[in-house]
Amino acid sequence: MSEPISALNGAAYKDGIVEITALDPVGMITLRGDLGAGYLKKPLKKITGVDMPEVRGIKLNQDQGIAWMSPDELLVICPHADVATHLETLNNAIGSNHAMSVNVSDARAVFRLRGKHIREVLAKLAPVDTSPGAFEPGTIRRSRLAQVPAAFWMVDAETAQLVCFRSVAQYVFDLLKTAAQPGSEVNHYRR
Amino acid sequence: MSTRIATGGRLLNKSKAVSFSFNGKQLRGYQGDTLASALLANDQMLVGRSFKYHRPRGIVAAGPEEPNALMNLGRGGQFEPNQRATTTELFDGLEAASQNHWPSLEFDVGAINTHLSRFLPAGFYYKMFIHPRPFWKHVYEPIIRHSAGLGKAPKDRDDDTYEHFHAFCDVLVIGGGVAGLEAARTAALSGAKVILLEQTAHWGGRAPVDGGSVEGKSITDHVDTLVAELAVMDNVQMRRRTMGAGVYDHGYVLGYESLKDHAPKTKGPRHRLWRIRAGHIITATGAIERPLSFAGNDIPGVMLAAAVRDYLVNFGVSVGDRTVVVTNNDDAYRTAIALVEAGLTVPAILDARVLPVDSPLMARAKELGIRVMMGHAIASVKGGKRVTSVAVCSQAGEGAALETIECDAVAMSGGWSPVVHLWSHCGGKLVWDSALASFRPDVDNAPTGADGHGFVTAAGAAAGFFGLDDILHDAHAAADGVVTTLGFKLPASATSPNAARQEESPLAPVWMMPQGANAKLREKTWLDYQNDVKVSDVRLAAQEGFVSVEHTKRYTTLGMATDQGKLSNINGLATLAGALDADIPTVGTTTFRPPYHPISLGAIGGEARGDVFQPLRRTPLHDWHDVNGAEWEPVGQWRRPYAYKRSGESTHDAVMREVANTRDKMGLLDASTLGKIIVKGPDAGKFLDMLYTKMMSSLKPGKCRYGLMCSENGFLIDDGVVARIDDDTFLCHTTTGGADRIHQHMEEWLQTEWWDFKVYVANVTEQYAQIAVVGPNARKCLEKLGGMDVSKDALGFMEWVDGELGGFKCRIYRISFSGELSYEIAVDAGLGQAFWDALMVAGNDLGVMPYGTECLHILRAEKGFIMIGDETDGTVIPQDLGLNWAISKKKEDYLGKRAQERSHMVDPTRWKLVGLETTDGSVLPDGAYAVGEGKNENDQRNMIGRVTSTYHSPTLGKGIAMGLVLHGPDRMGEVLDFPGTDGKTYSAKIVDPVFYDKEGEKQNV
Secondary structure, eight states: OOOOOSTTTTTTEOOOSSSSEOOOOEEEEESSSOOTHHHHHHEEEHHHSSSOOOOTTTTEETTTEEEEEETTTHHHHEEEGGGHHHHHHHHHHHTSSSSSEOOGGGGGGEEESSSSSHHHHHHHHSOOSSSEEEOOTTTEEEEEEEEEEEEEEEEETTTTEEEEEEEGHHHHHHHHHHHHHHTEEEOOOOO | OEEEOOSSOOOOOOEEEEEEEEEEEEEEEEETTTTHHHHHHHHOOOOEEEESSSOEEEESSSSOOOOOOOEESSOOGGEEEETTTTOOOTTOOEEEEOOOOOOSSSBBBGHHHHHHHGGSSSTTTHTTTTTSHHHHHIHHHHHHHHOOOSSSOSSOOOOOOOOEEEEEEEEEEOBBBBHHHHHHHHHHHHHOOOOHHHHHHHBBBBHHHHEEEEEEEEHHHHHHHHHHHTTOOOOOOOEEEEEEEEEOOOOGGEEHHHHHHHTTSSSSSSSEEEEEEEEEEEEHHHEEEEEEEEEEEESSTTHHHHHHHHHHHHHOSSOOBEEEEEEEESSHHHHHHHHHHHOOBBOOOOESSSSSSSOOOHHHHHHOOOOOOETTTEEEEESSSSSSEEEEETTTTTTOOEEEEEEEEEEOOEEEEEEOOHHHHHTOEEEETTTTTEEEEEETTBBBBBSSSBBEEEGGGTTOOOOHHHHHHHHHHHHHHHHHHOOOOOTTTTOOOOOOOOOOOOOOOOSSSSSTTOOOHTOEEEETTTTTTEEHHHHHHTTOOSSSHHHHHHHHHHSSSSSTTTHHHHHHHHHHHHHHTTTTHHHHHOOOOOOSOOOOOOHHHHTOOGGGOOOOOOOBHHHHHHTTTTTEEETTTEEEEEOOTTTTTHHHHHHHHHHHHHTTTTEEEOOOEEEEEEEEEETTHHHHHHHSSSSOTTTTOOOEEEEEEEESSEEEEEEEEEEEEEETTTEEOOOOOOOOHHHHHHHHHHIHHHHHHHEEEEOOGGGGGEEESSSHHHHHHHHHOOOOOOOTTOOTTEEEEEEEEEEEEEEOOOOOOOSSSSSEEEEGGGGGHHHHHHHHTTEEEEEEOOOHHHHHHHHHHTOOOOOOTTTTTSSSGGGGGGGGSSSSSSOSOTTTTGGGGEEEEEEOTTTTEEEEEESSSSOOOTTTTTEEEEEEESSSSSEEEEEEEEEEEETTTEEEEEEEEGGGGGTTTTEEEOOOOTSSSSEEEEOOOOSTTTTTTTOOO
């Protein structure tokens, strides 16, 4: 059987003020339900090793974790190959309770942004306060990037990760390249 | 003549000479010059022509209020017209050209208009060009278009890039003069996050030119200290060359940053549009000096008094050797004093006031030996392309000349108007301040936010405070008040600095000079330099009944030029008030709208140009289509292959081939764009019963059912096949364009009306690559791939099954939009290309060919299947389309049910769907109307139907169409006339809309 490929298959841009890389397929599960319910919390902890995130929070444990998406929606992140097993674990735990888990891994494209100016590059495209203090590792923003939906979070002070729909992967890559073009530093943030 | 003098020029780097060109002439200036100051240093006073009379125009101001010095700048991909010389920083190699003249700036044929000005009064165009009617379009407009217009339109694609930037702060201070700096410092001391914007390249505004001292230090030192202090505060962001362009609701502000205008060769974007959310906005935008209204006040060499001072102090430029100062206030005395102190001559100060006691400034002027003529005015300025002298009269009289004074420049001051634009953009009100003779912000009527409290505060000169000490104290108090309302607290140690006070005599309002100026003088007295509006025009408008200032503005074009009346508005409405014998505040102002100063369209568009102008959605198979001859069709933001052209083939040929091949052998369609929405929960069936016209809750797991969705007004909004996955779960297919819309539609109903339904939905459209395998050989192809049973018994028509084909995990739906044996197969998007490749290999000896959307359309039209967007247009209900079979009669309710029972919806005269077949086999024009007997009340032929879809069917070898026709289904066999836009009339017979395999035997094998 063939290996799954991401929309941009590892494309990268290294000439700008931020380095942009299209990542290989990442496993993603959209989970909807009562986020306080034990039948969600328990299997999620088992799968990802992290607790339920706060509002606008993201909890990561290496390449797996949970992102808060709305009061009744989570994004579960995991290795692409583990999705089927995790879905089974989740569905077993949910049982007859009212909740939904679906595989959305291939519906998405994931980018990594690296460099001193990641906050600025994001703030050029998203109506989000990315200033230090307002946006730090551990929080996620489900927003838009220019004309399309996107969600992003800081991994560390100089790394951010971004998720968008697969069909607009090229558009988002081109957007990020434009926003990271040489000479476009804003130097708005002090640290 | 205007020239560079040895002293002054605080903004210049005299060690760095810069060369530039004006109308092809090579000139030199210094680093730090503006284009305006450099032109003046080269004695280039004449810089353009006015819009209507083509009068010679010189530089009047030194900032963004400049009405005259508009330039074509740059060339090729960096060309831009209408750039203000006064705000353009000089750089090496700058190319400027003046505008609005022909054949040359020095000799302009259009200047003949000035001699015709008696015949071109206010409203001339409206009065003259109304008769005879056809003349406007064919004669007048082309002539006017040719002679009017400012700069040239750029011809080349813009070389530069632009971007947006979103920023957030507690306090946004607009204006980096002494008031803005003080407000920013005060706000920052409270701990608030502060952003400070300054439109020019320099901090301090005009204070360093006007002078004064703060806490014993010179104003320049004070500014430097403040800037240094702010620069090291972590909670302060300072930005020069960034103009506050507009204030909008909820503390939203647009800032316009110029990054490359002064250095076009640097890398990066040219402009950056700041989109700022501020808790509170402080407008420290200063004030603009007003011209005086006297005859000949538009002759080059007549300049604002403060601008004359700016050029002298900032750029070391003398505007003239002999400058007459004319004023109604003390401030212009500073210009006279500065000129004399620089060794230049001021033959006289003409002061319209008569004052009992000399103020310190007046005394100082007299001390320097300047002749001060109180109660005097300019009767008229003499000169053509340059001032040569002024005729002096008494202000109280009618303009009889008392003497003539030779001079080559006139510095005028009619007082100062606070810059209230940003305060006003979002509804801040103004009050008339009779002491200042100007409008200033009404502090009790600030623009209000969602909480009902004001979110803009004006500070300093923008609030109507003009003495340095008053400005500093007001700015400090304004910022203190703002941070307090935001919940911050100013430390007790934070106090306002004090400045040395200088008492000034009050200004006297002067709206006409001399007061009793006769008609002849008024016809030469300009209010709006750029649009050539004179005092006589405004008075004529008043006489003709234009009492509203907004109407007068549009009738006379006062303030409608690119400077938006920064100099002319107050004088214009004072003139109107005078003519109407009304108070100025009663007449009121015109509306202040963003942007404060023109901003580039590129900045507004930001990154959205070229490749990223619009998102383009690509399926997982996009690249394959691209290299295999796809001719693209935009479907929403998707690109879908319209047809796959082979070499030597026309698009039409390709479509015909694809149709024939799919009917005879086998075709592949990339159906990935179709919407796929999962609906899950104990109430999922109930929910879908409400959304679809048909019953969905009765569908068995493993089965599919075609459904229609209507809006609550009954109109058809989407269709598609629903598959029941298990007891709690459905998968709803939508149209390509409907996926996001229907997902939102579902969420809206679940969140706002049926919040008690236990249902979750998820849009999984892009999770799958979905490929339709269509045609008589479809099953054979899948069997070749192997892995699961796809026989009729294992997977019947309108059933679905999960399984594995050729090693690919997939879900197969046996549904058909073509009338052929058809499987739609969904695999994970990341495997889409590999699976397509496998199908192409397996189908190789079965005659496989990919087909595009046009083939899809023909296949479905031959079968009489409707298409959302073709047969529907937002006014069509399912019953119009003969889809009654898809509407449940058992259900108590569904969205649209009640609407479809309204009288208009059950009206038997609603046009209904039929098939149409031309009598000669040709193709009906798309959208053509069928005409009936008689005419309607507009004398148009009555219409009885229209074409909704029309194609050439290669299967049937003739044109086929669908259309909506009055009493259509009852008129089978009748022939209708469809006049085309090509002059021909097409005749078509009404037939059944199903042209091919009416029994549906082919799809059910």
